[in-house]
Amino acid sequence: MNESEDEPHDLIKLKHEKLSADEISALVTSPCCGAVSLFIGTTRNNFEGKEVLQLEYEAYESMAEAEIKKICTDIRMKWPSVKHIAIHHRLGLVPISEASVIIAVSSPHRKESLEAVQYGINTLKATVPIWKKKYMPLWNS
Template sequence: MMEERNETENITDILITKEKLDAQAAIDKVSSEYCGANSIFIGTTRDIQNGRHILKLEYEGYELMAKKEMLKICDKMRKSWPEIKHIVMWHRLGSVPVKEASVIIAVSSPHRIDSMSATQQCMDTLKAVVPIWKQEVYTDGTKEWKENKECGWNKENSEALKTENNAHAQCSNTS
């Protein structure tokens, strides 16, 4: 049975869960009779990274802050692309085996350029600002935390640390 909803209202659906993500449910959530474009990004666990075989990814996150940041991202997307109708931004925590989805972003709009651009911007911004961390678990039993290259606060923190260390070194050299 299809869920009844008022098509004049925009939907923003944020989810952080340890359950398996369902791509078809995301498409169903954003589909609208007013939209000719449904764009979806599904980020899955791959089996090899830098020549190392991956068994699974393990995600941890600060859920309350992550949801707040995800809502901010959706608000920015709606300002940048006012034609966007519905947005789904779902992220999985816990263990995510190879081939399963870690993140799903789906966006609907009347025309493809808005939904495609917004979907990419949502994903790029999520990786840069949302407090969710990933650890790769390799088939040899070893693990390694991975830093998102896009992560803005890591760059800011490392720059601040460098500045602090340089100031400390200068103070130490002058004493």
């Protein structure tokens, strides 16, 4: 593959199906990059000392996708060497230990991809209209 066949791309997806770190990592892998950094946010079984059974996510989808596109644009401005970006967020019910969000970034060197992934998840949590509902046992109330 030559450089023109491997143009930078942003892959944004909101989906109800299970997320795969392997699939998302493969989407951003590039022969010109020595780093692929991933953040995988999973559903944990507790919140503030109380048991959680599962989470449910919902989104204002068109606005969420637009905000995620802004995050990708910001990443490219802050780290121009970033090659590919994938941000996938699950909607609907997410059982314990399954991925709710995966962010993957490729770049020639690790520093940029690691910083971009951290910026991506922090900004997503602060700005993207995706809401989660925690399902807890009745005895937690």
